[in-house]
Amino acid sequence: MGAPVGCGIPAVLPSRPAAGASSPFVAALQAAGAHAARHCSIQPLNAPTLGGNVRNPGGAWRAAGGGATGAAAAVALGKADVGVGSDFLGSVRLPAACMGLCSYVPTPGAVGGWEEQGGGGGDGGSARAPAEGPGEVAALVSHDMGTLAAVADALKLPGNPNLRHELTQARARVVVAEDLFKLTDPHDMAAPTVAIKKAVLQWAGQEQAGSVQLLAFLEGNVARWRELVHDADAHAGPPDAAAQSPPVLRALHRAADILHKRRLWLRYGHLLQQHEMASDKGRGVAAGEVAQGEGAQKQQQQEEEQGPQQQEEQQEQTQQQDEQQQQQQQQQQQQQQQQRQEEQQQREQQQEQEQRQEGQEQEQEQVDAPGAVAVNGTGGAEGALQLPPDVVDLLREASRITDAQEASARAVAEEVEEVIGSAVRRDVVVVAPILPSPPPRLDALPAAAAAFLRRAHQFAAVTALAGAPTVTLPLGVAGGAPVGLALFGQARSDRRLLAVAAKLLPLAQRRDNGSPY
Secondary structure, three states, X not given: OOOOOOOOXXXXXXXXXXXXXXXXXXXXXXXXXXXXXEEEOOOHHHOOOOOOOOOOOOOOOEOOOOOOHHHHHHHHOOOOOEEEEEEOOOOOHHHXXXXXXEEEEOOOOOOOOOOOOOOOOOOOOOOOOOOOOOOOEEEEEEOOHHHHHXXXXXXXXXXXXXXXXXXXXXXXXXXXXXXXXXXXXXXXXXXXXXXXXXXXXXXXXXXXXXXXXXXXXXXXXXXXXXXXXXXXXXXOOOHHHHHOOOHHHHHHHHHHHHHHHHHHHHHHHXXXXXXXXXXXHXXXXXHHHHHHHHHHHHHHHHHHHOXXXXXXXXXXXXXXXXXXXXXXXXXXXXXXXXXXXXXXXHHHHHHHHHHHHHXXXXXXXXXXXXXXXXXXXXXXXXXXXXXXXXXHHHHHHHHOOOHHHHHHHHHHHHHHHHHHHHHOOOOEEEEEEOOOOOOOEOOOOHHHHHHHHHHHHHHHHHHHXXXXXXXXXXXXXXXXXXXXXXXXXXXXXXXXXXXXXXXXXHHHOOHHHOOOO
C-alpha cells in the first residue's frame, strides 16, 4: 500500500486514499531495476509556476521553476539519480533548466501514463477523465544525458540510438530555431546560443548544420492559429507583454493554455466546488453572529422604552429561558466533550500510523541504492479543505474555458502536430530555447517574473502541441544562475534524440566554444 497524494495541496490529503499501486510509468521503472526513494513536493496542481516554495540548489536566491520542483531538487542535491514528474507546459523542463539539470519528455503515449494509478498530481479517481489530445506526459530529470538514455533503453522507448550511420554517410541534420532565440535575453543567452551553434558545426558538419525560422514556418502552415489571437491578447497580461511576442506564438501558447486548463478543470474542478461550499458556510456563520448582535441592540432599546412592571415580567421570562438554555448547553457540552474524546482517540491513532510510516520512509531514505528514483507527490498536515488563493484563481480561470475555445485549441494542436511531424523528419533535430534568460531572482519585480514565466510557457507550448520528444541541456551559468536550451525531434524518435543530445552536450559545454561553464 502506498501513500496518498494530494496534487500539491496538503489540505486534500485527509480525503485521499493511499495509492493502491504505482503509476504505470513508475512501475515500469521499478520493473527495470530502479528503486523508488521517496515522494517529493510539487507545486499546487503541478502547475508550471516559478516554484517559490522550493529553494533552487543550482542558484541561490533564484526561482526554482514550477511543477516538479521537488523531484528536480532531489536530483540536484544528490538524493536521487533520476526524478520523475509530469510535463505539458514545462512542469519538468522548467525546474530542470532553472537548476542546471538535464530533462527528457518522451513522445506522448510512448510509455505508460503518470496519472492513472495515483501518480503525482492524480486525483484518486474522484474527477472526470480528461479528454483525449495533448496533455501531461511522464518525464524525467537527471544530472546527465547518459542516465536518461539508459532509462530510455531500459524502458524500450522508441527510436534507434545507433548514430554510426549518421556519422559516416548522412549525419543528423541539426537546425537552430533562430527566430525563437531572438526572443531570449540578448546578453545572458548569447554565450550558450553561440556554444550550441559551434557544437552543432563541430559534430554535424557545415552541410548538416542549419537554421530555421520556426515561427514563420508555423505562421504560414498552421491555418487556424488566427482564431485564438484575440483570445490570447485578452489573457496576455499588460498590453506591452502582448506586443513583445509574435502573434503566432501568443496564439500557440493560448491554445496550449486552454487545453491545460480544461484538463485541470475536469480533474480538479470538484476541489473548487468543495472550497466554495466551505467558504459559503463560513460566511453563513459570520452573518448569523452579526444578526445576533443586531438583535441584542434592538432588545436593549425596547427595554428602555418599557415600564418597570413590564421589565420585571420580562426579566422573569428571560430568567426561565436562561435556565432552560443552561440545561441545554450543559447537555451539549457533555456531548461535545464525548465527541472531542473520540476525535482525540482517532487523532492519536492517526498520529501513530503517520509516525510508523515516517519511520519507514526515513529508513528507506538512508538506503544508498543505485538507480534511485525521486517520485513526484506531496505531503501535508491534516486540515480543512481551504485552497490557496493562487489555486482558487487558477481553477476559476479553468472553469471559464468554453467548449468553443477548447475546440479551437484542439484544432490548432492537431495542425501543429501534423505540420511539425511532416517537417521534422527522422534525421532532423531542432535546437530551441527553453528559458528566455537565467531564472529570475526571488526578489524580482512581479512584472518581470511574470514576463519570464510567460515567455518560458510560450517556448514550451510549441513542442507540447507538436507532441514531440524533448530534452533540455544545461549550458553553464550566466548572471549567477543556470542557463540551458532544448532539443526536439520527430515523434517516436526518442532514443535517437537522446543519443544526439549526448553527443552535442559535451561539445557545447567546452569553454573554447564560448560556453559559460
